[in-house]
Amino acid sequence: MAAMNIVDFQNCFFFVLLSLFSLLCYSLFFRKPKEPRLHYDLPPSPPTLPIIGHLHLLLSVLVHRSLQTLSTKYGSILYLRVFSFPVALVSSASIAYEIFREHDVNISSRGFPPTDDSLFAGSFSFTSAPYGDYWKFMKKLLVTNLLGPQALERSRGFRADELDLFYENLLDKAMKKESVDICVEALKLSNNSICKMIMGRSCSEENGEAERVRALATQLDGLTKKILLANMLRAGFKKLVVSLFRKEMMDVSSRFDELLERILVEHEDKLDMHHQGTDLVDALLAACRDKNAEYKISRNHIKSFFADLLFASTDTFVQTTQWTVAEIINNPNVLERLRGEIDSVVGKARLIQETDLPNLPYLQAVVKEGLRLHPPGPLFARFSQEGCRIGGFYVPEKTTLMINAYAVMRDSDSWEDPDEFKPERFLASSRSEQEKERREQAIKYIAFGSGRRSCPGENLAYIFLGTAIGVMVQGFEWRIKEEKVNMEEANVGLSLTMAYPLKVTPVPRTLVPLTQNPLNRSS
Numbered sequence: 001m002a003a004m005n006i007v008d009f010q011n012c013f014f015f016v017l018l019s020l021f022s023l024l025c026y027s028l029f030f031r032k033p034k035e036p037r038l039h040y041d042l043p044p045s046p047p048t049l050p051i052i053g054h055l056h057l058l059l060s061v062l063v064h065r066s067l068q069t070l071s072t073k074y075g076s077i078l079y080l081r082v083f084s085f086p087v088a089l090v091s092s093a094s095i096a097y098e099i100f101r102e103h104d105v106n107i108s109s110r111g112f113p114p115t116d117d118s119l120f121a122g123s124f125s126f127t128s129a130p131y132g133d134y135w136k137f138m139k140k141l142l143v144t145n146l147l148g149p150q151a152l153e154r155s156r157g158f159r160a161d162e163l164d165l166f167y168e169n170l171l172d173k174a175m176k177k178e179s180v181d182i183c184v185e186a187l188k189l190s191n192n193s194i195c196k197m198i199m200g201r202s203c204s205e206e207n208g209e210a211e212r213v214r215a216l217a218t219q220l221d222g223l224t225k226k227i228l229l230a231n232m233l234r235a236g237f238k239k240l241v242v243s244l245f246r247k248e249m250m251d252v253s254s255r256f257d258e259l260l261e262r263i264l265v266e267h268e269d270k271l272d273m274h275h276q277g278t279d280l281v282d283a284l285l286a287a288c289r290d291k292n293a294e295y296k297i298s299r300n301h302i303k304s305f306f307a308d309l310l311f312a313s314t315d316t317f318v319q320t321t322q323w324t325v326a327e328i329i330n331n332p333n334v335l336e337r338l339r340g341e342i343d344s345v346v347g348k349a350r351l352i353q354e355t356d357l358p359n360l361p362y363l364q365a366v367v368k369e370g371l372r373l374h375p376p377g378p379l380f381a382r383f384s385q386e387g388c389r390i391g392g393f394y395v396p397e398k399t400t401l402m403i404n405a406y407a408v409m410r411d412s413d414s415w416e417d418p419d420e421f422k423p424e425r426f427l428a429s430s431r432s433e434q435e436k437e438r439r440e441q442a443i444k445y446i447a448f449g450s451g452r453r454s455c456p457g458e459n460l461a462y463i464f465l466g467t468a469i470g471v472m473v474q475g476f477e478w479r480i481k482e483e484k485v486n487m488e489e490a491n492v493g494l495s496l497t498m499a500y501p502l503k504v505t506p507v508p509r510t511l512v513p514l515t516q517n518p519l520n521r522s523s
């Protein structure tokens with residue numbers, strides 16, 4: 001009897017353990033997110049795999065493409081599940097317009113809980129901050145001191161210096177008949193320009209500082225997809241998965257920290273010497289010291305903000321430049337028309353400058369078309385605070401909205417010949433058409449997102465892209481080894497990049513180098 005009791009007790013204990021384990025598995029893997037009330041229809045959902053749901057779809061090599069194919073088959077708004085994490089996938093221009101027009105406040109957070117204490121995607125991050133006081137405070141500082149029209153006017157000289165260097169560097173390579181990796185040159189231009197604009201000086205090439213910043217920006221890129229996917233897991237699992245790349249994340253974070261601490265101290269030393277600082281770092285340090293500031297920020301907030309800006313501005317510019325130049329090379333008619341416009345507006349003696357851009361509508365159209373076909377961030381995320389109706393379906397609260405900008409901007413219901421490179425589509429023939437075009441594009445052109453959380457760097461991006469591409473077209477012929485550039489895509493992190501990086505050999509168009517613009521220089 002006693003022996004039986006022991007067996008019973010062991011069985012019972014085993015059974016309880018098994019039940020607890022099953023319950024744990026069920027809640028981790030199988031439990032569905034809270035279902036909305038029955039009279040609401042969820043968007044259609046493609047077949048799922050056991051446990052992981054639709055995770056495999058997000059792991060595909062060209063995720064924006066496989067999601068685009070999925071939406072063609074099942075619908076322009078889909079309900080996906082990654083384990084138990086709900087995702088609404090948006091793939092058409094009309095649904096994208098509806099969510100930004102009718103639900104903008106509701107979806108103005110990204111909904112990603114901070115990942116660790118890392119400076120990047122951590123609790124200090126601006127980009128992943130919820131829509132609230134901290135975000136509003138930093139956005140105001142950002143517009144006033146870096147990205148608003150007046151701030152951009154103040155920093156014009158910095159960009160002119162860097163554009164001159166970009167041209168000189170290409171000319172030097174052309175003279176030596178060396179080939180150019182477009183990504184490498186574009187990365188130097190954007191990093192140096194943005195660093196100068198944020199902290200008043202570029203990173204030094206001599207002591208390797210610039211190289212370190214460029215390497216960090218590239219590494220950040222590789223981490224994004226891992227962070228995004230980890231955020232879709234339940235807390236316990238997220239911890240486990242993050243631990244797999246925590247070392248890499250903290251390594252990038254601490255190297256950033258070291259570099260940025262030095263920059264902050266440098267600015268503080270200047271302030272102590274009664275130097276009136278005017279750049280973004282000065283403004284952030286002043287806010288940090290201000291006891292009456294609307295929001296109390298710390299040194300970590302400043303550092304994290306810098307990391308966010310560097311990440312947001314670098315790869316986006318590099319990839320768009322590369323794709324757009326490739327399209328121009330592959331479309332000789334576009335090249336001819338573009339060059340004709342630049343030669344007639346700017347001439348063949350002086351280098352293009354950013355004040356020329358408003359007079360170069362075709363160049364602007366080429367840049368827009370490059371971004372439409374090859375958005376560097378093909379997917380971006382938002383989060384529904386409350387349940388809402390989208391496209392006739394019910395999207396429950398706390399659902400991640402994944403917007404496939406790539407699919408939206410190739411949606412054949414909204415774009416004629418959506419896969420063709422046709423800059424003319426962005427040219428309006430008359431003023432009244434311009435207004436109509438502007439309204440139509442607000443619906444279907446989302447390279448910079450839309451609404452409150454849309455990209456605050458849009459104007460700066462157009463300046464960077466317009467001038468860099470302008471210089472390349474105005475100053476050089478570009479030779480490639482093959483007949484056409486191979487336009488195959490690849491994903492690095494979440495960025496859309498070229499599978500075969502663009503390498504071209506520049507040949508100067510004029511015997512005499514183009515004169516640069518001394519009046520625009522910063523000193």
Ligand code: HEM
Pocket residue numbers: 126127128194308309312313316317320371375376377380381446447448449450451452453454455456457458460461
């Ligand atoms: C080709 C260039 C660029 C592209 C295509 C691009 C695209 C985007 C997109 C799609 C978003 C998400 C928008 C949304 O959720 O609606 C975004 C956010 C952001 N971008 Fe850009 N961007 C570019 C350049 C820049 C530059 C130059 C800066 C600043 C120096 C910048 C700073 C930011 C920031 C801070 C955010 C986060 C905004 C927030 O969460 O409130 N971007 N960008």
